[in-house]
Amino acid sequence: MELQVDQVTIAFGARTVLQDASLQLRRGEIVGLFGRNGSGKSTLLKIIFGTVRAPAAQLRIDGERWAQRELIPAGKVAYLPQQEYLPTGITTRALLPLLFSDGEKLDRIFYAPLVEHFAHRKLHDLSVGERKYLGILILCQLDHPFLLLDEPFTMIDPLCKDLIKTLLAESKKVKGILLSDHYYDDVLQIADRSYLLQDGGLVPVAGRADLKRLGYLGR
Numbered sequence: 001m002e003l004q005v006d007q008v009t010i011a012f013g014a015r016t017v018l019q020d021a022s023l024q025l026r027r028g029e030i031v032g033l034f035g036r037n038g039s040g041k042s043t044l045l046k047i048i049f050g051t052v053r054a055p056a057a058q059l060r061i062d063g064e065r066w067a068q069r070e071l072i073p074a075g076k077v078a079y080l081p082q083q084e085y086l087p088t089g090i091t092t093r094a095l096l097p098l099l100f101s102d103g104e105k106l107d108r109i110f111y112a113p114l115v116e117h118f119a120h121r122k123l124h125d126l127s128v129g130e131r132k133y134l135g136i137l138i139l140c141q142l143d144h145p146f147l148l149l150d151e152p153f154t155m156i157d158p159l160c161k162d163l164i165k166t167l168l169a170e171s172k173k174v175k176g177i178l179l180s181d182h183y184y185d186d187v188l189q190i191a192d193r194s195y196l197l198q199d200g201g202l203v204p205v206a207g208r209a210d211l212k213r214l215g216y217l218g219r
Ligand SMILES: Nc1ncnc2c1ncn2[C@@H]1O[C@H](COP(=O)(O)OP(=O)(O)OP(=O)(O)O)[C@@H](O)[C@H]1O
Pocket: 012, 017, 035, 036, 037, 038, 039, 040, 041, 042, 043, 044
């Protein structure tokens, strides 16, 4: 299954942030998205998810055209925003059965590493990293074929990062995953391929050397 995104153009006031940007995301791959602060990475993810409108954008899944507003109800794309998305006045134990009725999915989350240590506490009593890890675990259990992750490694300790990498490597067997984070070594380590968002467009990058050459990393 392949998601093809073309002609993504958006301006805020006089500033054009994305200009005819295009990318592809296939089931079975992790794609990294790099870019300087303010280059438009989060905006691009929100456009693909459907919460920021870009009327000229063309979205295709296996060649079939989809309107932006159709993707969320159709359950095609899941999205981890930069800000926290889970309710916090509830324990993990109470929350998960509200989200999933499938016992296998519930077990996969409850028995995932670390979860038993915090499942009985309300989410507002967890660390930022624990909440983010839980948020990613939940998204990975959804049936959506495409998963967009905005800064999955930010505020995460090294051991938990390793857990997330293992989880994503497992999840890509059934999903296409697009992730953006300034922890570029972590992204490069798990990405099958990557893009740099620059001057509104997406440039394929093969690794650190390209990121240096294109000015994302200092020399
Ligand atoms: N709703 C909005 N209204 C006006 N300007 C916006 C809006 N959303 C984003 N922008 C501007 O668009 C540009 C791109 O923002 P975006 O958050 O997509 O960047 P980013 O690449 O994700 O940055 P960072 O790496 O800092 O998270 C920024 O200059 C931002 O101020």
